[in-house]
Amino acid sequence: MTLPTTLLAIDDLVVEHRSPGRPAVRGVAGASLSVSPGEVVGLVGESGCGKSTLARAVCGLNPITAGSIAFDGQPVTPLGLRRRKLTGIQMVFQDPYASLNPRRRVGDQIADGLRTSGDTATSPADLLERVGLPRDFAGRHPHEFSGGQRQRIAIARALAARPRLLIGDEPISALDASAQSQVARLMRDLAVDSGAGLLFISHDLSVVRLIADRIAVMYLGRIVEVGDTAEVWASPRHPYTQALLRAVPRPDGMGTLPEELPGDVPDPADPPGGCRFSPRCPFVMDVCREKEPEFGPVACWLHEPR
């Protein structure tokens, strides 16, 4: 095998949720995405579109039904109960109130990560300093901190294991508005400085735009558009991306109500035939209802590559 230039390669990934007595629900239905070292990829989409399922599958927290995930050219296997070989991928979870152990000092929790990477030179206090917290916080417990501080501690803990890929699963949505962009930028800076890739998942487009090099837009288990952040923001091509961007209210003082996307997100257990966005798409054509656009970077029949 040749040396991989991409750090993480997700190819045609399918993840199904099974529950007894019901048909399997395809949380992720054929998504492809790649992350290079030192690159920040933002994954956006509405709630329930499969963003988090994709992130959990990358970490080995969800079993894969079909397709493949390769990290450094090696397939990602489901996480064992006690042993994990794959410490190159670390995740920062959504809710820092739940992801930190309330009964252990934060310094000890960060030290776990350092032990995994075999790092004896760095102390937990050094990592706290890197995420912008005072060194003597290491001896405190999580309840002594605010949400923003806790999320910084969770980031320090993830970084302690020296990841080459950092994943943030809505890491800022539980935080106050004023802390959101700070924490997002901190994650970007720390990941890029250490040469790691960052897969940043969020439903907040304005924050993703601030920190991501590339944006991937997900709709109902599929990635519908991937592109350079500035390009996607300036001229979105997929009708869904266009609708998503138009729904963001702009603080221009003009009193324009944001545009509403008609209809609801269909049930992922029973997705519409053809293109998954076709029932809500303003530019729907006959071909959209019949065939699913299985190409990129814009999965839309209007932008079929020739």
Add this chain to the structure above:
Amino acid sequence: MTTLEIAALKVSIGGKEILRGVDLALEAGRVHGLAGESGSGKTMTGLAVLGLLPHGARVSGAVRLGGRDLLALPLKELNRVRGGEVAMVFQDPATSLHPMLTVGRQLTEHMRHHLGLGKAEARARAVELLGKVRIPGPAEAYGRYPHQFSGGMRQRIAIAIALACSPKVLIADEPTTALDVTVQAGVLRLLRGLCDELGLAVLLVTHDLGVMSAVADEVSVMRDGLVVESGPRGRVLREPEHPYTRSLLESLPDAEAR
């Protein structure tokens, strides 16, 4: 016409001053936006109007509604105002709705209490309200539980509950913060439409200046328990006078990219 007037409202909790003299006037058919960072006292202002402040809070000033001072009302009379004349929509519909009661039960309970409606009348009005906030299949939705609805639908139901007793004033505390942008657009349109149609006086508490720009007529900016700037939307957001408002606008991602 001023519906609700907040004058020199001060709140202190445990000796700490949270609000230091807030003046606001809400007018019928207008949306008044209250902006500011977390901890600036936006939410406390909303809660103070309804007497929902935490235990041990000391309040002074006045909240005038129809010739009465809500802060001075005895509890029994205040209860007639709460949910009746003044209603509230909270941030997170997943926690503000009771998970074990049907939507219908939560929609009719206060109607029967405040308006003295019979069971059948209350039910008919509840179904009508669900239709008004555009819940598909209102009659079936009546018997369902909150977990059977999506986040946007739940917030619509919370708005229907708030509107059930035809309030004059609606306090919406970050009503769209927990929602996706596409769903947020729908809820904002709904709020604006209801405000125009029913002549509600709305106090919209939000940190999102984009949301503010989309629906508010008047904008007040709060900082450290004081209103630092207040005025028509277009002026405050485009030609802010106070340096704090300017810094808030400059810290937006859009301003940076410019």
